[in-house]
Structures are given as structure tokens and as C-alpha cells.
Amino acid sequence: QLQLQESGPGLVKPSETLSLTCSVSGGSISSTTSTYYWGWIRQAPGKGLEWIASIYYGGSTYYNPSLKSRATISVDTSNNQFSLKLRSVTAADTAVYYCAKDYEGYDSSGHYYNWFDPWGPGTLVTVSS
Amino acid sequence: QSVLTQPPSVSAAPGQKVTISCSGSSSNIGNNYVSWYQQLPGTAPKLLIYDNNKRPSGIPDRFSGSKSGTSATLAITGLQTGDEADYYCGSWDNSLSALFGGGTKLTVL
Numbered sequence: 281q282l283q284l285q286e287s288g289p290g291l292v293k294p295s296e297t298l299s300l301t302c303s304v305s306g307g308s309i310s311s312t313t314s315t316y317y318w319g320w321i322r323q324a325p326g327k328g329l330e331w332i333a334s335i336y337y338g339g340s341t342y343y344n345p346s347l348k349s350r351a352t353i354s355v356d357t358s359n360n361q362f363s364l365k366l367r368s369v370t371a372a373d374t375a376v377y378y379c380a381k382d383y384e385g386y387d388s389s390g391h392y393y394n395w396f397d398p399w400g401p402g403t404l405v406t407v408s409s
Numbered sequence: 410q411s412v413l414t415q416p417p418s419v420s421a422a423p424g425q426k427v428t429i430s431c432s433g434s435s436s437n438i439g440n441n442y443v444s445w446y447q448q449l450p451g452t453a454p455k456l457l458i459y460d461n462n463k464r465p466s467g468i469p470d471r472f473s474g475s476k477s478g479t480s481a482t483l484a485i486t487g488l489q490t491g492d493e494a495d496y497y498c499g500s501w502d503n504s505l506s507a508l509f510g511g512g513t514k515l516t517v518l
Contacts, residue, residue: 319507328411329446329454329497331507342505378453384501387442394501395444397456397465 282307284379284400292373292407298366302379302400303359310337310357317342318362319382319396320353322375330375334382335362369407376402412437413498413510420516421488429483429513431498437508443481444499445474447492448512454497458483485515493517 288300302318309318319334333343333353341353347366355362366373380396387393414432421427431443445458456465458474461481473484481498498510 321509328512329499329509331509334507342507344506345504382507383459384507391441392501392503393442393460394507395442395456395459395499396446396454397459399453399455402453 282381282398284381284398286377286379286400286403288377288403288405290404290406292369292405293409294370294407295368298364298369298373298405298407300364300377300379300403300405301361302363303361304381305360309355309360309362315383315385317382317384318355319380320364321378321380321396321399322373323378323402324372324375327375332364332366332377334384371407374405374407376404378402411511412502412508413500415496415498415510415513417511418514418516420518422518423488423490425488426484426486427488427515428485429496429498429515431481431483431500431510433479433481433500433508435479436504437479437500437502438476438481439479440503441501443474443476445472445481445483446497446499446509448495448497450494457496488517490517 285303317334320332335341335353350367352365380399384394442460446454448454461476462474495512
């Protein structure tokens with residue numbers, strides 16, 4: 281059974297870089313049996329879900345346009361992990377950060393499918409001095 | 410303000426049926442698939458529905474999804490107290506971005 285686990289500092293100072301890693305177990309991050317990516321989603325306290333970025337094991341990436349200038353997603357196939365860096369953080373970046381397996385692609389009629397499953401338990405990152 | 414619009418809250422009595430709507434546009438729901446997630450208090454979201462109306466293994470058939478035009482609906486029948494949670498819709502936008510709705514809090518009275 282595939283499991284994901286986020287890890288990283290729980291406290292980051294304003295203007296610094298938030299760095300998180302998602303460790304994947306129970307399956308290979310570079311399996312080619314179907315089309316899927318690996319993604320990061322966050323949830324500010326009391327708020328809804330916000331997609332941040334997704335990456336294919338081969339390196340192809342997608343970013344939320346509102347975060348693209350500050351975010352970098354990367355993959356480490358040798359350690360079955362993928363990571364997120366978010367630069368120049370402010371208090372508005374305080375959130376629970378989730379990693380998830382991201383199924384996505386075009387069907388035969390050109391419509392895009394995209395869903396996240398499973399999700400890691402999440403890790404709270406607080407931005408504060 | 411989310412691109413996908415959901416009602417902030419819905420409620421119904423145990424055993425009843427409730428529906429949650431998700432409204433988008435032609436650049437997302439109108440031309441792409443919809444997914445739904447359940448988030449129980451203090452836990453990570455869990456996939457309920459994908460590809461508009463498909464259930465992952467282990468999701469009861471009390472949960473169903475549908476799509477018409479630029480809107481989608483999640484229906485839950487035979488409501489149980491354990492269904493109290495936040496529910497989110499998701500879709501892909503042609504601007505190359507994954508989207509989530511703002512979430513709907515379900516209260517089982």
C-alpha cells in the first residue's frame with residue numbers, strides 16, 4: 281500500500297526558504313505503469329486547499345501561477361522522494377503542507393483528468409520570527 | 410476567492426440525502442474532469458470521487474458524483490454522523506493549474 285510522509289522544519293523565519301521532503305514507501309516514485317505526477321498542496325489554518333506544484337519522475341513540472349516565482353519542486357528517484365522549496369516566505373505561507381500522488385493526463389477526447397490520492401498526513405509549517 | 414465555487418455549508422438529518430454543488434467555467438469543469446475529497450476534522454483529505462463519477466476502492470456507494478456543463482455535484486445518501494466533514498471539489502484548469510473549491514462543511518443534525 282502506497283504511503284507518503286512529509287518532513288521538514290515546523291518553523292521558518294520570514295524571508296527565509298521553506299524546505300519540505302515527501303518520502304514515498306510501498307511503491308516506486310518512478311514507476312511507468314500509468315501516468316501520474318507527485319504533488320504538493322497546502323491548507324492555511326481554517327482555510328481551503330491550495331495546489332502548489334506537481335512533478336513527473338522524469339522532471340516535468342507544473343506550478344500554481346500565483347506561487348511559481350517562489351516555488352521549486354524536485355524529485356530524487358534514488359531515495360524515492362520529492363521535495364518543495366518555497367522562497368521568501370511570509371506569515372501568509374503558514375499552513376499544513378501535504379504531499380500526494382497526482383494522477384493526471386488527457387483522455388482520448390482531449391479532456392484532462394486530475395486527482396490526488398493518497399495524501400500524506402501533512403506537516404504544519406509556521407512562518408514566524 | 411476560489412475559482413471553483415462551493416456553498417460554505419450544508420446540513421441534513423441522519424439517514425437523509427444531501428448534495429454539494431461545485432460551480433466552475435468552460436476552462437475547468439466544463440472541459441475537464443472533476444474529483445471530490447472528504448476531510449474529516451484534523452486529518453488529511455481523502456479521495457471520494459474521480460473522473461466525475463468514479464469511486465475508488467473502499468468508498469461506499471452512498472457517495473456519488475455527477476457533472477453537467479460547468480457544474481458538478483456530490484451526493485451523499487443515508488447520511489451518518491461520521492460523514493460530518495469538509496468536502497472539496499477539484500478540477501484542472503486549461504491555464505495549466507490544478508484547482509480546488511473553497512470547501513463545504515457538512516453538518517449532520
